[in-house]
Amino acid sequence: xxGKILRLERKEEKQKEEMKCYESDKxxxxxxxxxxxxxxxxxxxxxxIPERKITALIxxxxxxxxxxxxxxxxxxxxxxxxxxxGQIIWRGENILDENIDVVELRRxxxxxxxxxxxxxxxxxxxxxxxxxxxxxxDKKELDKIVERSLKAAALWEEVKDRLYESAMxxxxxxxxxxxxxxxxxxxxxxxxxxxxxxxxxxxxxxxIEDLIIELKKKYMVIIVTHNMQEAARISDYTGFMYLGRLIxxxxxxxxxxxxxxxxxxxxxxxxxx
Amino acid sequence: xxxxxxxxxxxxxxxxxHFKSKIGVAITASCFLIAVLFxxxxxxSVFSQGINRINxxxxxxxxxxxxxxxGIFPAIVGSVYLMLLTLAFAIPIGVGAAIYLAEFAGNxxxxxxxxHLIQNLAGVPSIxxxxxxxxxxxxxxxxxxxxxxxxLTLAIMSLPTIIVVxxxxxxxxxxxxxxGSLAIGATKWETVRYHVLPYAMPDIITGxxxxxxxxxxxxxxxxxxxxxxAKTPPSSLLDGFLALPLTIFYWTRHPNPQFHELAxxxxxxxxxxxxxxxxxxxxxxxxxxxxxxx
Amino acid sequence: xxxxxxxxxxxxxxLLTASMAVFITIAILYALAAGAFxxxxxxxxxxxxxxxxxxxxxxGGTPSFGVLPLLAGTTLAAGGALLFGAPVGIGAALYLAEFAGKxxxxxxxPILEILAGIPSIVYGFFALLVISPIIREIFGASYFNxxxxxxxxxIMILPIIVSVSDDAMRSIPKEIxxASYAMGATKWETAVRVVLPSASSGILAAxxxxxxxxxxxxxxxxxxxxxxxxxxxxxxxxxxxxxxxxxQVATGDIPPGIAVDAAFAVGLLLFIITLTxxxxxxxxxxxxxxxxxxxxxxx
Numbered sequence: 101x102x103g104k105i106l107r108l109e110r111k112e113e114k115q116k117e118e119m120k121c122y123e124s125d126k127x128x129x130x131x132x133x134x135x136x137x138x139x140x141x142x143x144x145x146x147x148x149i150p151e152r153k154i155t156a157l158i159x160x161x162x163x164x165x166x167x168x169x170x171x172x173x174x175x176x177x178x179x180x181x182x183x184x185x186g187q188i189i190w191r192g193e194n195i196l197d198e199n200i201d202v203v204e205l206r207r208x209x210x211x212x213x214x215x216x217x218x219x220x221x222x223x224x225x226x227x228x229x230x231x232x233x234x235x236x237x238d239k240k241e242l243d244k245i246v247e248r249s250l251k252a253a254a255l256w257e258e259v260k261d262r263l264y265e266s267a268m269x270x271x272x273x274x275x276x277x278x279x280x281x282x283x284x285x286x287x288x289x290x291x292x293x294x295x296x297x298x299x300x301x302x303x304x305x306x307x308i309e310d311l312i313i314e315l316k317k318k319y320m321v322i323i324v325t326h327n328m329q330e331a332a333r334i335s336d337y338t339g340f341m342y343l344g345r346l347i348x349x350x351x352x353x354x355x356x357x358x359x360x361x362x363x364x365x366x367x368x369x370x371x372x373x
Numbered sequence: 374x375x376x377x378x379x380x381x382x383x384x385x386x387x388x389x390x391h392f393k394s395k396i397g398v399a400i401t402a403s404c405f406l407i408a409v410l411f412x413x414x415x416x417x418s419v420f421s422q423g424i425n426r427i428n429x430x431x432x433x434x435x436x437x438x439x440x441x442x443x444g445i446f447p448a449i450v451g452s453v454y455l456m457l458l459t460l461a462f463a464i465p466i467g468v469g470a471a472i473y474l475a476e477f478a479g480n481x482x483x484x485x486x487x488x489h490l491i492q493n494l495a496g497v498p499s500i501x502x503x504x505x506x507x508x509x510x511x512x513x514x515x516x517x518x519x520x521x522x523x524x525l526t527l528a529i530m531s532l533p534t535i536i537v538v539x540x541x542x543x544x545x546x547x548x549x550x551x552x553g554s555l556a557i558g559a560t561k562w563e564t565v566r567y568h569v570l571p572y573a574m575p576d577i578i579t580g581x582x583x584x585x586x587x588x589x590x591x592x593x594x595x596x597x598x599x600x601x602x603a604k605t606p607p608s609s610l611l612d613g614f615l616a617l618p619l620t621i622f623y624w625t626r627h628p629n630p631q632f633h634e635l636a637x638x639x640x641x642x643x644x645x646x647x648x649x650x651x652x653x654x655x656x657x658x659x660x661x662x663x664x665x666x667x
Numbered sequence: 668x669x670x671x672x673x674x675x676x677x678x679x680x681x682l683l684t685a686s687m688a689v690f691i692t693i694a695i696l697y698a699l700a701a702g703a704f705x706x707x708x709x710x711x712x713x714x715x716x717x718x719x720x721x722x723x724x725x726x727g728g729t730p731s732f733g734v735l736p737l738l739a740g741t742t743l744a745a746g747g748a749l750l751f752g753a754p755v756g757i758g759a760a761l762y763l764a765e766f767a768g769k770x771x772x773x774x775x776x777p778i779l780e781i782l783a784g785i786p787s788i789v790y791g792f793f794a795l796l797v798i799s800p801i802i803r804e805i806f807g808a809s810y811f812n813x814x815x816x817x818x819x820x821x822i823m824i825l826p827i828i829v830s831v832s833d834d835a836m837r838s839i840p841k842e843i844x845x846a847s848y849a850m851g852a853t854k855w856e857t858a859v860r861v862v863l864p865s866a867s868s869g870i871l872a873a874x875x876x877x878x879x880x881x882x883x884x885x886x887x888x889x890x891x892x893x894x895x896x897x898x899x900x901x902x903x904x905x906x907x908x909x910x911x912x913x914x915q916v917a918t919g920d921i922p923p924g925i926a927v928d929a930a931f932a933v934g935l936l937l938f939i940i941t942l943t944x945x946x947x948x949x950x951x952x953x954x955x956x957x958x959x960x961x962x963x964x965x966x
Contacts, residue, residue, distance in 0.1 A: 175849060204387050207851035217842040220865050229860070230850045235386040279846070286850055394855035398766045404758030405767075405775065408829075411822045412782055418797045419789065469684030477678050478685070490688045496876075496945035497938065498883025500913050501695065504934045507917075508698035529691050536688070560674045590786025593885040593910075596917040618788045625792050625890055633796055640789050647784060 125151040125191060127172065127290070127320070132186035132196075134167055134176070141167050143344045145186070149337070151320040154312060156335035156352070158328055160367070163341040165324045166214075169292050171195075172322065173209040174202045207234070210288035214295040216275035218267035218282070223259050226267050226278055230286035245285055253281035254311050273304025280311065291315060293323040297330065309334050328368065332356050340364045419644075423637030431638060435604055436620070440631035445639055450606035451520070451599070451614040452646075456589050458524030458610075463531045464581060470532075471539030471577075476551075476565050495533040499593040502530040507597040519611040523598045530594055531584045538580025542573040575661030582654040586647050592618040617643045699938055702931020706732075709925050717932065723896035723907070725926035732929055734936065736896040740906035744816050744888050745881035747902060752821035752881075753874050756828030760873075763829070764836035765858040783826035787886040794819040794891035808903035811893030817902060819887050824877035831876060831952065835869020836862055872951035879944040883937070885910040894920075909937045 127149040134142035142164045149155050157165040167176065174195065176182045188195040195205060218226050227246045236242060246263070250256040255277040259270070267278055276296060283291060293312070297305040313334055315321055325331050331338055332352060339349040340363075348355055348364045359365045434444020470491075478484040506526030516522040546569050554564040595616055601623055603613040617639060624636035707714055712732055720733015763775050799815040802808050839862050847857040863870075893905030894915050907915070915921055916930040 173849060175845065178845065178848060201387065201391075203390065203851050203853055205851075206849055207387075211849040213842060213846065213849075215842060217840075217846045219843060219846070219861055229847070229852075233390070233850070233852050233856055233860070235389075282846075283850065390853050390856065394853040397855035397859065398762070401758040401762035401766065404755045405762050405771075407755055408759060408782060408822065408825050409778055412778060415785070415789075415793050415797075418793060422796075466684045466687050469681050470687060473678070473681035473685040477681055484685075487685055487688055490692055492949055493942060493945060494688060494691060496879055496883075496941060496949075497695065498885070498910065498941055500883070500885040500910050500917075501699070501934050501938050503917060504702070504913060504931060505695050505698040508702060508931070509694050529694070532687065532691065536685075560670060562674050562677045586784065590788065592786075592788045593914065593917075596914055618786060621788050621792065622886070622890070625788075625795060636792060640792060643786065644789070647786070651784065 125289070125320070127151075127322075128187075128189040130187040130189065132168075132171065132184070132188065134164075134171065134185075135183040136167075136179070137181045141344055142171075145346050147339060147346060147349050149320065149322060152316060152318075153336040154316045154321045154323060154334055155337040155339065156331035157322070157324045157339045157341060158326070158331045158367075159341035159347075161326065162343075164344045165341050166294050168341070169211075169294055169322060169324050172290070172292055173206050173211055174200075175211065177202060207286055208288050209290040209292060210283035210286065211292040212276070212279050212283050212294070212296050215299050216272060216279050218270075218275050218278050220266065220268060222264045223267050223270070223278060224263040227281050227285050230282060234286060249281040249285040250278075252284050252314075253277045254307060254314075255281055271304070273300045273307060276300060276304070276308060277311065280308075284315075288319065290320045290322065293321065295324055295326060298326065305330075340367060342367070419637050419640050422634055423639070423641045426634050426638035427641060431635075432642070436615070440629060440635060443632075443635055445617065445620055445642065447603060447606040448615045448617045448620040448639070449642070451603070451616045452589055452618075454520055454607060454614065455524050455527060455595075455616055456585060458520065459527040459531060459588055460581070460585065462525060462528035463535055463584075466528075467532050467535030467581070468539050468577060470536045471543060472565055472570070474536070475540045475543035476561060476569070491533045491536050495537065499530060499591050500596075502526055502594045503597045505529070506594060511598060517611060518598050518600055518613055520607045520614045521610040523595045523614060523616075526594050526598060527588045527591070530591070531588045534584040534587070535581055538584065539573075539577045542576035542580065543569060545576075546572055575657050579654045579658045582650055582657075586650045586654075589616075589650075590618055590643065590647060592622050595619060596622070617646075695938070699931055699935040702928055703935045706925065706928035706932040709928070711925065712929075721898045723912075725912075725929055726922055730925065732932075734909075734933065736898040737907060737909045737912055737933060739898045739900065740813070740888075740892070740896065740908040741882055741910070743813050743900050743902060743906060744820065744892060744908050745878060745884075747813065747817035748820035748824055748881040749874065749878050750821075751817065752824045752877060753828060755821070756825045756873070756877065757832050757870055759825070760829045760832035760836060760870075761858055761863065764833050765862060766854060779826045779829055782822070787823065787884060788890075790819050790823055791886035791890035794887050799891055802903075806903055809893075809905050811891065811895075811905040812903050813892050813906045814902040816888045816892040819891070820881050820884055823884065823887070824880050827880055828873045828877040831873035832866070832870045835866040835873065838869070839865050868951050868954070872948045875944050875948035875951075879941050879948065882944070883910065883941050885914050889914040909933050913937075 129145050129147045129149070132142060132145040133140065145168060157168060159165050170176045171184055171188060172195065176184060184196050186196065193200065219229065221229075224246055227249050228242045231242060231245050236245070247256060247260075250259065255274060258274060267275065270278060276299070280296070296312070297308045300308065309330065312321060312323065316336070323331075323335065335352045337350065338352045338355045340347045340355065340359075340361075342363055348359060348361045350360075355364065356368060359368060431444050432449065433446050434442060435446055436448075437443045474484065474488065478487075503526070506522060510516050510522035510525050511518055514522075516525075550568050550572065551564050554568040555561075559567075596619070599616050599619045600613040601615070601619070603615045607614045621636050621639045621643070624632040624639065627633070627636075706712060707717070711730065717732055717734050719735065720731060721735045722731040722733045723736045724731045763772055767775070794815045798818055799810070799812065802812055802814045802818075803810070806814070808814060843861060843865065844857055847861045848854075852860070888906075888908045889911040892908065892911065894907050894911060895905045896907040896912065897904065899906065913930045913934055916927050921927060921930075
C-alpha cells in the first residue's frame, strides 16, 4: 500500500518535470534530414504539428511527403539504407533517438496505408490483432474493443453479422475502413494516414473523409494526400512540400486563400504538379 | 491511479514481447544451424575416414578382395561412359521437347497434359526407374545388363528435369528476340535456332549439368543393371559395367571394415567429381549473367 | 515451299520428342503393371492378402505376401523423418525468410544446395557407419535400425522443405508485414501470427514434397534400416521398407520367381503413393506461384 503511494508520487514528480519542458503534446520537428543512400530526400524540415487537429501534407509526386510521414512512426527503419538525422520531439523525447523502443512508439502512433492491407484473416481477427499482441486475452474484452473500433470506423453496421468472414471478401472502401478500425483498436494517440482514400471510389472516399473529421476529436491526425481539394476540405493545418523541402506550413485557410510563398500559390492554382 | 497501473502493465508486456522475440529468433536460427552442423559433420567423417586411402593406385587399380590392392578404375570408367551415353540420349530429346513446349506448342489440352505429366515424372522414386529399366531395356528390348540399358534408364530418369529446366531457360528470353526475327520472315524454327537458343544455351547447359550430376550419383536405377562381377571396364555398349555409386554400395556393406574406408575414399572421389561439375555449371551461369544484354 | 515443309517436319519431330514423356509414362505403367499382373496371377497370391496381410516372407517353402510390414516400415521411416525434418525445416525457413540478414541468406542458399546435391548413397554410408553405432550405443538398438535412417533422412529432406516454405513465406506481400509492424508488433510476433498462417498452404505443400521424397528414398534405408520385414513401429528395430525390398531383389539376394515379381507389385504401390502425394503438393505450389491467395475483389 505504501509502496504504491510512493511509486505514484515519484511518477507525478516526473510528469511535472516533463510538463515544464513542453507545454503540450505537439509533435515538434527540428532540422529533419532524411537520406536514402546518397539521395537527400528530405531537407531541413521544421514544423510544429498541433494535437487534436488534422494536419495535411500536400505536394507533387515525389516531394517526400510519404517519407516524412513514415518518420513519425519510424517505419523508415524497415527500409535499408535509410538514414534519418535531426529531431522529432514528442512528449519530451526525441522519436529518432536510437534508444527509443520502436515497438512501444508504434503502439502510440498508428498508421493507415495507401492501399488497404488487411490480414488474410477474419474481420474480427484483423481488428483483434493489435489488442491481442498487447496481452488482452479475455474474449469479452476483445469483443468490446472490436465493436468499439468498428463503430469508430463507421463499419460496424455493415459487418456486424459477418465478423468471422474473411476480410478479403470486403470491398476496397470497406477494407480501408477495416484498416482504420484495426489501427484504432490499440488506442493510439496519433494517427498517420498515407493517402488513405487514393485507391478508392468517390463514395468510399467521402465516407473516409467524414470518418477522419470525426477522428480529430480524440486523436492527432497527420494525413498525406495528393488531392488538394481533400486537404482543403478536411484539414486544419496544411504543409506544402516540394522536392524534399517544406515550403510553407500554416492554417489551411491561410495556405489556400493567402499563400505566403510563390511556389505554394503556383501549386494551388494548378500551374504545376 | 488506474492509468498508472495500465502503463506499468503495458511496459511489462512490451518487455515480454521483446524477450519472446529474441528467444524465437534464437530457436529458428538454431534450426538452420542444425542443418549446417550436420553437413559439416557428414563431410568431416567421410573425409577423415577415406583420405588416407586415396592414392594413384587406388584410382588406377581394379577391384580386388584384398583391401590394399582394391581400386576403382573400372568404376570410374563405367561412370564416365554412363554419363556420356546418358547425355547423348537425354540432351537431344530433352532440349527438343523443351523447344516444342516453349516455342511451338499451342495452349491446348494435349500440351497442358504433357506439362503435367512431365512434372509428375520428376517425382517418381529412382528405384521405380530401376524396375522399369530392367523390365523394358534389359528384358523387353533384350539389351541384357549392359551399359546401354543402364544409360537409357538414367536418360529417361533425367529427362523430366532437363525438360523443365530447358523450357524455363527458353521462356525467360524476352519476346523481342523472337519478334525481330519473325518480322523479317524467318520461320519459327529458324528463329529459335539462331535467335533464341544461343542465348538460352548457358542456362540450358547449366541445367543439364545439374541433372547429370544427380544421375551420376544415383545408385537405385542401376542397382538392377550394373554388375559387381564386371571387373574390367566395359569395352562395348552391351558389356556389363560398374559405377562409382555401386562400388560405394557394395563396399559399405562389406563385413571387413577396411572396405568401409575404401568406400569413403570412393565417396571423396565421387564428391570431387560432382564438385567440379557443379563448379563448371556455376562458372557458366556466372559468365552468362555478366554478359547478359537484357 | 521447301522451307515450309522442312519447318513442318521439324515441328513434328519436336512434338515427338515432347511426347516422349507419354512414352516414358506408358513404359513405367507397363513395366509395373505387367510385373504386378504376373505376381497376382500366381495362385499362391491374392490381392486381399497382399493388401491386408501382416507377413512378408517372399522366399522359402510357404511364401507369404502381406505388404503391411513393408508399408509399416515405410511409414515409420518416412513419417519419422518428417516428424523431425518438418519442424526443423519450417523453423529454418522462418529464420531465413523473416529474421536473417543478407549475409546469412547468401550463404544459406549454397549450403542448402550442397545438402540437396549430396548423393543418397553418401547419406546411406553416413547412416550405417556413423549414426547407427551411436544409436546402438545410446539406445541399445539392433545393428540395423530404423532410427539411424530416420535421423539421416530428416536432414535429407530439409532442403526441399526449406526452399518451398521459404518461397511461400516470401510470397506474402511486404504491405502485410508493414501493417503488423505499424501496430507495434515485433518481428517474431509478425512472423508467427501473420506470415506463418498466411503461408500455411505453401508450408503444407513443402511438407508433402518432403514426405514424398522420404517415401521414395532407397539407399539410406537399404543400408541402415535393414532387410527384415516386420510389422513394427519401434524405431530401434530392424525394418524393411517398400524401397529396400525392391533393392534387395535387385542385388540378387532373392531367388528368381515369384519374389521378384512381388517387387513389381510393391513398385506399383510405391508409384501410386508417391504420385498422389506429389500431385496434391504440386497443385498447391502452382496456386502459390500464381499468387492465388492474393486475389481480392476491389469493387
